[in-house]
Amino acid sequence: MSPQSKSRKKKQGAVGRRPEKQSPYGALLESAAALRSESWLLADAWASELYATLWLAGSGHSPMIDALGSMNDPAALTALRALSGVGSAESRAASAAAAETVAARGVAEPSWYVAGAALEFREAFLVTNLLGDVEVIAITQERASARETVLFMRQPVLGATAIELFATPDEGTVALLEDMIASTPDAFRDLITPLSAFEAFDRVWPDIEQFWEDGPDEEAEEGLIGSEEVRHPIQLIALADARVSALVSNDHEIPVISPERTDEVVEAFLASPHGIADAEAARAFAQIVASAAVEQNRDPIVYGPASLTAVLILNVAARVHVSDADLALLPEIVRAWAYFTVDARDLPRDEARAAWDEELPTVLAEFSEAYADPELADERDGQFR
Template sequence: MSPQSKSRKKKQGKAPGRRREQQSPYGALLESAAAVRSESWLLADAWASELYATLWLAGSGSAPLVEALKEMDDPAALTALRALSGVGSADDRAAAFAAAETVAARGVAEPSWYVPGAALEFRDAYLVTNLLGDVEVVAITQDRADSAETVLFMRQPVLGATAIELFSTPDEGTVALLQDMIASTPEAFRDEITPLSATDVYDRLWPDVEQFWEDGPDEEAEEGLIGSEDVRHPVQLIALADARVSSLVPAEYEIPAIGPERTDEAVEAFLASDHGIADVEAARAFARIVASAAVEQNRDPVVYGPASLTAVLILHIAAKLHVSDEDLALLPDIVRAWAYFTADARDLPHDEARAAWDAELPTVLAEFSEAYADPELAQEREGQFR
């Protein structure tokens, strides 16, 4: 400390210390935003999505931050607002955009990547699955400001989103990106890439986005933000996915619903198949449970794989229904018959699909048995299997 900055002594009492400059509570955030000013719109959106998730986990939402940033004549604040205007719900994006326009009108410098009026335009989308269709990757590519960006949305029926990744689309296109993914994970996916329309993507993914927000934060979500790099959680990019998926269809668009009659069709088709179950009424009861569970989620009843079947067995039988010892003894054969039926109904390679189910069914049945033996779940059961 220089002699000029030292406090002079008073005759009585202690000399007052230097008054500290009041630091902004948004200092760290502004410093972080400044770092993406000269990056890309893609990275700015990813940064904003993680910020959005952090605010969501904290329970504060983005509104207070947006209001605070709107009052700042700071290029970093404008960068943060431009980035936030690309993620989250339509209302949140609109609020961030309006605030950004207010700051920009005061002459604050825009980030280098921002292009006024640029909007996301759907280019193409594709679906890749594993053999039994229980693991899906949906790739959505959209153009914006002469750049192409791809979101890979990894999901499982019933369970929803498991991971989301964002890429700058290679010059070779989306298919090349998926081909590299398939080649890098041998035996994880079928070597089939199915084109999807914008509405196909929305129908598949929007329920997962809604489910994610409705379920609320959990410990895994928090670890996905602050844990090790090995932990990947969709919370990091779910706000970005919200914006990208919702932009695929007009605001008035509604997802077509699978009618309850599809349950009856699936049950009758199963009973008419070569299921090999002597107790037809037990087979009927099981088929109605799993088919109804799928239709309730707006899924076709025959789209089942090991993970989705395990989830339904636990959530709709172990947690809800009393099953007699006689029917518990029948369940392994009934479950196997249903699994084979769903593979045949989707025209999957017969021997390969059955071999895949045979490899997975012991685990499926073991997890169900463990859940059914859980005393806490036993207390929740109110219905009867049949």
């Protein structure tokens, strides 16, 4: 047996060497180190996903920030600079303060960091599909001479469905949206509407608040740890929180649609050539869908298939009993309401009605399925009329 293969006895009284205790932040620091020579945009995206991972796990971020703030490590400083750009104002401030503590000890900053640089609003635009049920809000801001665009894909009632982050092309935000429209034929109208910073905030901020309020779900978890093909707002929601909150001052209040708008739209619908013999059934339906929109701070005439389906399920199937006679009338009433919204919004009439005709069978089928659900039946405590 060679000397190398012989077992070695420990000398009596000798103390064995203890294995080094690995830091629980080792993987995080290794990942952050790779960002040091990248871009601020990539660092923010990285920090947003980290923030979401902690939120999804139900753990706070304060222990991590405190731990990073105690390290004399350029990777720790990189992580803190990135984290200071995402999430709530409180978490950003805590990360920034910890970063300053680390930097004051002489730790080298990441190459992309510019002290004092702040986001400045440059422009925002809105793109929708024909019936307005899918919206894309593009918000471009500048920081340290670099322009970045956040795209919010959302649906009225349902909220944010995806968030994307881009380095704004040299041609500008409009060019980015034109490419998006061209790459998805028939998905969007060829109409790009400018928005002010306030208008962009008013559309997007309620979705962000609702996202945090609803809490994590299975789709959120899949969006973080599942297939890379699965995209979910959770990946950039912390970044969105910071970017959108920077659009307005803290005292800004989102305008609220007056409850009187419900009655205005109901009367306008009844005065339109809807062709429904039972005017009271038409009134009952219009009252439900118009008031639901106002409660969601949406104009009642802005309905598309997805939003109408959601309201039919949430505000009719889950809330009110509908007689068999009125259920038989609903397809006619729903079609009349859909056509009314086309005229009220001055959409291309033939094209928009054709789009509704294509979608209405699915809308009605999903409502019928929901109305037949015994669990929803148990929740109903009102009457259609």
